[in-house]
Amino acid sequence: PVQALKQHLSGICGVPRFRQRLLCGSSCLQDGDPLEPSLELQLIFLPYAKSTQEQVRVLRLTAGQGSAEEVEQILGRPQDPEEVAIEEEDLFGALPFGYFGAEIAETLAVTPLFAAAKNGHIAVVHLLLEARAHPDKGCRQCTPLVKACAQGHAEVVQTLLQSGADKDRCGESGYGNVTPLAISCEHRQEELVRILLAARAEPDKYGDVDVTPLARASRRGSVAIAGMLLAAGAEKDKDSKQTFKLRFQEERTTGWTPLVEAAQHGHLGVVRLLLEAKADKDKLSHGRTALVKACEFGHVGVASFLVQEGADANRATNHCTALSWATRLGRLDLAGLLLEAGASTGEDGENLPPLSWACRLGHLAMTCLLLEARADVEQGCFKPLLEASQNGYPEITRALLHAGADPNAGSFIPLVEASHEGHAEIVKQLLAARADSLKRGQSDLTALEKATLRGHQEIVDLL
Template sequence: MLHVWRISGDELAVFPPEQLSSVRALKRRLEPLCGLPRFRQRLHQNGSDLEDDAELSAPSHLQLVLLPFAGTSQEQVKELRAASASGSGLKVEGILQRPQDPNLVDEGGDASSPLFAASQRGHLEVVQKLLEAKADLRRREDSDTPLHAASADGHLEVVSALLEARAESKSNPLRLTPLHLASASGHVEVARLLLQRMAREGGRDPKQHLQGLLPLLPMASAYGHTAIIRLLLEAKVDKDLSDPLGLTPLCAAAQFGHVDAVRALLEAGADRDHGSHRGLTPLQVASAQGHVAIVKLLLQARACSEKRDSRGLTALWVASQKGHGDVVRMLLDAGATDQANNLGQSALSVASQEGHAEIARCLATGLRPAPEATLLSRSPQ
């Protein structure tokens, strides 16, 4: 048997030797008993300090010595951060064996922690060593935690290691969680892992967990990350919830010309006519940008071409003003009518004013009158 004794002479633990392959494995078993990680433990046998890689033999009587952190200069602080940023696991191991506090930072220079630097760059081995040394998971760098950094850059294994170590997926001061950052960058597997973590936390679903934060789906839609969109829709995220600018996910995807994202949202039943805070519909924003394929998709989904925003502008009006002839013809073919805006200016007049002669001819010859115009023309003189 392996007997481990405190300096006081009290026996701390007894282990069968077949359960432990090395001194490192023994130290890890001792951590919950002594409260310190292996880097701050020393095991002595017959007056000699045993290296972590040394094999154990039985019967053995070992003495455990617990160490405080060594005094550390600013150069040594910088050294650990540099080794962590470069992914040098061997060097990080040696520094932590001094033992050096992994949470010290260079206050006069780069104040990011070694764990943040390693997480941001995806150095899994270094992250694991720093976590074992009790590096602070919650320490923030420019408002972000190591989990934010790893999620933003798509380092799946590092994200998994941080979550396993109980890293919190809370938001930063900008109301962005690690899931937001992974979604914005299109890191599907990282987003999936974070969603699974949310589902396990106290039985809460993602909608409850993300309440009060920036809506995720408009962000993913604006970037056109269709796989992320489908993942969020599977998690029952509100498909019509607007962002702070008032754009719904469908509006955001239409605005930036993401055809596949628009298709995914329409297939999921997103409201095709849901307007922004100014009344802008997905069809209006797509028409204003000249996104022909998206206009076609929305019209096929029976989006209303007669919707007006707060200024009285329709999809036909904005397409005519911007000179998007293909969109104008498509809207006309779908039965769009020339409704004047709140100032009484028609699509025909604005097209003429902007010098879009072909569009003006198209409007003048191919447009059926709006219902309001028809009623006015039939009213008594």
């Protein structure tokens, strides 16, 4: 038929069939007409017809709805497949976000190819690409390939790549300006990751938001995708420095290595895979190791595996240690595991020992466990006895005093703080342990003066 000849000619002359006209004498042949042998034909190339905004809008809407037959008719005008238009309602909706004038049109207007790719209309995508729509033209923020990956349309992704779409070009997808591979990993799209890696997508490229594809796959717990990325040569220990811009233009950076991401979210399978790939189990990522993050989020299975693989139970910089997190969460299972692995009961990056954390939060069983592990009852500026006395945990103060805690040590006085807060039973314990009732605290007041000011008559009588 005529259409097949036009497609053949398109490959020779570079003009899509929609702009070709074949004349036989005075007759213009239609695409569905059969071709007779030995015909003398005349080939004419037409420029794109001038389109109104309404015609441009109709093509975009028709493409987005997947109406292949209507799209083919519109392209046959012939109409430029890359023209964009913006609706008045779109313009109105953008105003609160600070866009003005021409910038609005550039921001919101999308190509027909983008609309078709977004909704997975493969037949329309084929037509638009045949009409020489550029495979990377979508809108200012995003490409058709990134949008198709975000929506999980594997056949569309494959077609765009075969048409020369840039496999590593970034686009906005709701997770920052990211690559097609990164957004596919975020959505756990195994087939898309396989397609993109087969097309030699860069395994470590991510976009403006500095979270690598492997870190995203690790965060999402996809062993299969993480395995594909490692096989493609993805860097297994790369930090993901994700930047957030807050009020007054202040920037904060956070993010983790793939191993820390997997540990934080409790994905034991990914942790196992990364360690098998020789990921650094003790690498500090913004001051935290994988073991620290596993303990911070209470993942005992991951923590146990990391300890079993030889992770350092004491490694941390300027942050809570793994044992401090276990103590803060009141997780005896984690604390016991870490103590058996040689975790130190000393101060962490926040200058508060695990024993002080247990006393501050009222974890009696945790306090007893740490005391059995010979935790120092006098360590830290905010000593364990001070924390228990101030927060009103008499069972804990009793255990600390029995372990030899000095009621008069430190610049913050337990008796003064207990009197201030009205904890009469603890005041009795401290006095029985020979606490000095005349010592003055940071406010330069004695325990009696504090109790008097706060109206704690029972404690005034005791003192």
